[in-house]
Amino acid sequence: MDSLEYFSLFGCSKVKRIPEFAGQMKNLSELLLNGTGIEKLPASIERLVGLHLLSLIDCKSLVCLPSAICSLKSLKSLSLMGCSKLDRLPKNLGEMEGLERLELEETTITELPPSLSIMKNLRKLSFRGSLKLWHWSDLLRLFQRKSPNPMSLRLASLNDLCSLEELDLSDRNLCEGDIPNDIGCLSSLEFLDLSGNNFESLPPTIKLLSKLKNFKLERCKRLQQLPDLPSSRSLMVDTSNCDSLKVLSDPSTPTGFTNLYEFSFLSVNCFRLVDDEGRNNAIFSLLRRLAAQGLSPDFYQFYIVSPGSKIPEWFSNQIVGDSLMVELPLDSFSRWKGIAFCVVFADQEINTEALDQFSCYFRITCLSEGSYCANWVTGVGEVVRDHLWLFYMPSERFRDTTSTSRRFSFETCRGSTHGDLSEYTTTWMNVKMCGARLVYEQDLEQLTKGTLNNLKRAREYYDHDAAATGSGSGCFDKESLCKRHKEEI
DSSP states (O other): OTTOOEEEOTTOTTOOOOOOOOSOOTTOOEEEOTTOOOSOOOGGGGGOTTOOEEEOTTOTTOOOOOGGGGGOTTOOEEEOTTOTTOOOOOTTGGGOTTOOEEEOTTOOOOOOOGGGGGOTTOOEEEOTTOSSOOOHHHHHGGGOOOOSSHHHHHHHHHGGGTTOOEEEOTTSOOBTTOSOGGGGGOTTOOEEEOTTOBOSOOOGGGGGOTTOOEEEOTTOTTOOBOOOOOOOSEEEEEOTTOTTOOBOSOTTSOOOOOSOOEEEEEOTTOGGGGGOHHHHHHHHHHHHHHHHTOOOTTOOEEEEEEEOSOOOTTSOEEEESSEEEEEOOSSOGGGEEEEEEEEEEEOSSOOGGGTTTEEEEEEEEEEETTEEEEEEEOOOOOOOSOEEEEEEEEGGGGTTOOOOEEEEEEEEEEEESSSOGGGGGSEEOEEEEEEEEEEETTHHHHHHHHHHHHHHHHHHHHHHHHHHHSSSOOOOOHHHHHHHHHHHO
């Protein structure tokens, strides 16, 4: 047994007891007891001095952990998710100085040991969807120390978690004020999931999370306003199904993006944003800043998905249907920045019972002199009613060809959230309109100054069609589109 490196009882639900460990067992690095029927671990687990991973996922009968487990200095990952009877952790948990991942999802833990605040190597901390009511304030108590200036020490103690990269507080019934300004001190945070909570706004210090890459706020039904976003090189924000969301970041506030190579913003089914003119102004300001930066060849993607049924007139090349031609400039590529696209799409058949099983996916096809390229965009969940898909391609993507005529076609599909990409093409959605615009340096000022007025007119069309048809999902035909465009020129 001295040479044993990996031991698994995965799914052995009839195993009720783990025998005492003999010797040091220095080579055992992974112990998987997922789905077993054990109620406790033997104190001799402290002999597993080389253990790196301990997984107790879905041990439904587990009621406690021995304090001896905290002597495992080499342990990096402790997974307790689904241990529905586990209601406490050892008080000396902080002695596990090498711990990097602590997963406590769907447990009944209501109190956290104060020693957690000294775990300087902790990278992932997850409390998603525990069965008992729990508040962020419980976590804050870990960082409160006696001081004439409690706020400053709270900030300092939060800095003790300087290595924390992932924080999952989704579905924890967090309310307004439960997320403190101190959250901006988590300087290494890359993933933050606050989905399914009940707050109405977030602290402005969110913008201080300069390394944040993935910010999830799905299903926050009371969220009304977003703060300014962080200045991350790669940033994905998802506010889908936030029914009350009305205001995004202040478009006049510089975001400070530097060397950005990926940005996505999803506000799927957030229909109150349709009334917020600042929303689109902020979106187009982001597009302007992206184009002005002269994105490097490693630029990956920029896209936004948000409710809407009309393409703003700034997209000068518009057509009813799912494809259009774009003529690229004959002069030097250095004189233009890229191509901005906007597509109106909608689900043809809504099956509300399958909303959790299907997602919407996108594909762009570009044809030129027989060449073919496709770009799949990450699934955005199920959409209800008309939405806009806005994205940007930098000119660097077209440097390898001498052709000036490009036909772009756009496809959307609904597919299962499980399985490989080939399964996503089974159920197609409806692309109603598409628009494009070549972005030159001289267009940038027009984009910033003209967008608000253009969007006001687009909103008037939206209201007019909604009144005429009884819905906000009407579609231009080619004749009416050209007529309106001429009237505004």
